[in-house]
Amino acid sequence: MCALKIKKGSSSHSAYQLRNPMGDAIETHTLAVIVDNEPGVLARVIGLFSGRGYNIESLTVAEVDHLGHQSRITIVTTGTPQVIEQIKAQLNRMVPVHEVHDLTVEGPSVERELALIKVASTGDKRVEALRLADIFRASVMDTTLESFVFEITGTPEKIDAFVDLMRPLGLVELARTGVAAMLRGKRAEASAQL
Amino acid sequence: MTRQMTGAQMVVQALKDQGVDTIFGYPGGAVLPIYDEIFQQSDIRHILVRHEQGAAHAAEGYARSTGKPGVVLVTSGPGATNAVTGITDALMDSIPIIVLTGQVPTFMIGTDGFQEADTVGITRPCTKHNWLVKDTEKLAETIHQAFHVATTGRPGPVLIDIPKDVQFATGTYIPPKKARTDHYAPRIKGDTQMITALAEALEQAERPIFYTGGGVINSGAHACQLLRELVDATGFPITSTLMGLGAYPASGKGWLGMLGMHGTYEANMAMHDCDLMIAIGARFDDRITGRIDDFAPGSKKAHIDIDASSINKVVHADIPILGDVGHVLEDLLKIWKSRGRKTKSAAVRKWWQQIEEWKAIDCLAYRNSDKIIKPQYAVQRLEALTSGMDRYITTEVGQHQMWAAQFMGFEEPHRLMTSGGLGTMGYGFPASIGVQIAHPKALVINVAGDASFLMNMQEMGTAVQFNLPVKQFILNNERLGMVRQWQQLLHGERYSHSWSESLPDFVKLAEAFGARGIRCQDPADLDDAIREMIAHDGPVIFDCVVEKHENCFPMIPSGKPHNEMLLGDASTEGAIQSDGAVLV
Known part of the structure; x- marks a missing residue:
């Protein structure tokens, strides 16, 4: 008995999907994630993104509820619709994560960044x-x-535009905070006690 | 009722209050206070392993064969890093284990102290959750929370890192009932509308199939019972992943055998041609689906799972149902029955005729020999001579694992312990130790390969010390059989580093540990040798010398859909006239 006829370098050597399944259109979504403000929680979230190959365009985090020790992480991420759904499901099943809101879906929302x-x-x-x-x-x-x-x-677009204008005028240093975002209207998407 | 005690006392008290009777561990500097407490009590039995990886796998075997969480206790640094493979294995296969690790004192963390490692950092991606406890006041509550997280929702491993000064310091003990665990509460009940949609789909289906996984077993005995009821009431065929074997009995009339890369022809063909797939507690692993583009192309897919991230991860679910398998099946049966227990029985009967034709191909057939033991024959004889017994099977990873899944019948859940997701060679032997501890009177057999067995063979010391009569049934082909098979079929017969040179004499190895060794090389002697192995009251290494070049069939080759299986030597011989270039 001898080998199957397979050319060297062919992907038929592997049972894994070697094709890129990400042929679909890439979308950008802004997520608001309410988490317990415990040690390592940010590492967990970032580790999830790097470990599973998701993108982080921007990430901001700060405690928003001192009594309840809860932080709000705002993540701008890109991916196919299927990947975005996976990201939300993966975030949601983490033990210190309380809520995950997709502001792009639940929107309209306002997004601001400081530089x-x-x-x-x-x-x-x-x-x-x-x-x-x-x-x-x-x-x-x-x-x-x-x-x-x-x-x-x-x-972020307005800041990009301003930075581009400053470049020929002597721009030497730039610090940006990343995006903070919130739904428009009176509805509060995150239930942390303030 | 509040009680003051040291952190080390708290660990032991919390384990007792959680109903733990056994822990698997290995002492070291950073866990000495806990070991001192273990020494002074007799409610919890400590099983001393010979390597921390063995402790984690033994705890997995214990957990998987009982449905209770397994507990591991190891020291800091190398103790923790050695356990990482076992922890990752438990994560991939959704096995609840609680790992307690020692850590250097809090004031030394970050100084590169002796046996210091960033254990919570290293294990963050391979645990369901982990904690570094820096305050003795929080220790008891954290341990109770850890048990809650490990066993609630989709089960998994958790780790608690306990610095040595936290073990020495005194704090207030909190009993399990007072610990806050409400925040982590995954959804259990399925959506009624979706369940009704599935009930409708059951009524409409002409070519249905149940595709079940380890989630059914994790959901519990009740879920397995409901699955059996549903399958038998509908008369639909059922196949299962490696992890799900035993949830539905192998002798049941709906049973098609395992599916996937080395699953049966009938199971894979039925998956490919079905019009309704009911996936229950399974996660569409790549060893199951083959090429995704051609996976069950004409089918409507329902998916019941407790983990939202499993649904729509690789395959789109037309009817997604988020919830615990047991609860969802209970509701599904109720709704389907109240609607009149309808199925398209004529169409399903025709479907079964088609399946019978596929079955008639007899995909597990192999050429037997009276001169040399064929590995399939060895597993078949093992099955024949043990199937009626109170028997638990563990396996290592490779060809022998697939042959065990193909040729052994599992009538009950929790009877097969195997590393499915991570594919950890070295899993089976320590797992068999954990199973035997949990079921002292049962016959526990690890179906192994020679290469896998070597990966954790130090656990012979554990088996002998605790007089655990585990049977190590090694299909010895002096090869890394599965690697060799892939090299033969897919890499031009270039057998790169896939043979075992300098293997030990397994009989002498057993004797060196004070155990029994049996070697068998003649098919005529096999039955007697297996009987001798079963009859011996103590650990046995059974060196079953088998055909060296046997391949595991059927096989879905790389990147192929379910309906393009290779059925055996005969079907590869046509396709194979390998051109010279490949052979170089």
Whole structure:
């Protein structure tokens, strides 16, 4: 008895799905996850994403309920609809996770991000930076004769646009918080006691 | 009632209050206070293993054969890392085990202390949940929560890391009833609308099949009973994954045998051609589905599972039902009966005719020999000589595992312990020890391969010390049989590192440990040798010298759908005139 006729390098050597099943359209979703604020909880969530090969576009976390020790994690992620559903199911079954909300599905929602932007320049460039900051409603947090630190709040797209404008005007440093998001209207999606 | 005690005392008290009678462990510096408490009591029996991986697998065997959680106690650092394989195995197969690890004192964490490892970090992805307890006041509650998490919903392994100073310090003991466990409460009851939709589907189906998995067994004896009732009342055929064997009896009239890569022809063909698939507590593993694109293409699929992340993970479910198998089956039976117990019986009868034709192919047939023991024959004889007994089977991983699944009949749940998801060579021997501890009077046999057995053979010491009459039935082909088979069929017969050189003399090995060794190489002697093994009151290594180049068939080859199975030597010989290039 001898071998099956299989060419070297053919994927027929494996019983695993070697084709990329992610042929479907990629969507971006914003998730709000309410978790117990216990040691390692963020590592758990991040480990889930890296371990199962999901994407994290942005992630923010802070305690929102001091008495109940609960934190809110806002995750912007991308994937096929099937993968997004998997992410939510996988998050939901973690022991310290209380609620998972897909703001993109449950929306409409508002999304905001804060950025600190350092621009070092003199002369016309410096004047132009200040003028553009005014248009974007960015405020000046710190100034020297040769630099500004701007604070800007808005959607990630607005911050991208402002950063692009600052680049030729002496952008030297950038710090962004990642997205915080919330449903519009009076309905509260997360039931943490505030 | 509050009681002050040390952390170490709390561990023992909490285990007693949780009804634990046995723990599997290995002492070391960071768990000495707990071992000191174990020494001073007699309610909990400690089984000293010879390697921490053995402790985890033994606890799995104990858990899987009883339905109760298994408990492991190991030290920090290497104790914990050695247990990781067993913990991961339990996660993949949804086995509830509680692992207690020692840790360096809290004030030394992060200093690279002696035998320090980031145990909760290392085991975070391979446990259902884990805890590092830094305060003795929280220890008792954490242990109770750990039992709750391990055994609720989809079961799994949990780990509690206990620094040595927390074991020494004094705190307040909280009994199980006072521990807060309400937050983790997975949904048990299924959605009535969906269950009704499934009942309707049962009435409409012309080519139905039940596809069941380990979730039925995990759901409990009641769920297995309901499954039997449902299958027999509808008269539909049923197949099962490796993990689900025994939930429906192998002698039942609906039984088609196991499905998947080495499942029966009739089970796989029926899966491919069905118009209604009822998946119960199974997770569409890649060894089951074959090529996803061609998986049961014309079928409506219902999926009952307690884990939402299992539903729609790899295969889209038309009727998804989230809930515990037992509860859902109870509701399903109620609804289906109240609607008049209807099925399309004429169509189902025709479906059975088709299935009988597939059965007639006799896919498990092999060429026997009177000169050399065929491994299939060895398993068949083992089955024939033990099937009526109070018997538990464990297996290692490889060809022998598949032959055991194909040729042995399991009439009850909890009777087969095998590493399905992770495929851990070295699982079966320590698992058989855990099973024997739980069932001292039963016949416990580990169907093994020579290579798998070597991976945890140090546990012979445990078997002999505790006089556990586990039978190690080794199908010795001096090969890594499954690897060799794939190399033959798929990699141009280049047998890269798939043979076992310098194997020990298994009879002498047994004797060196103070156990009994039996070797058998002649088919004519096999029955007597097996009888001798069963009759011996003590651990036995049975060296069954078998045909070295036997392949495990039927087989769904790589990347193929269910209806393109290889049926055996004959069906590969046509396809095979391998061209020279492949043979190089």
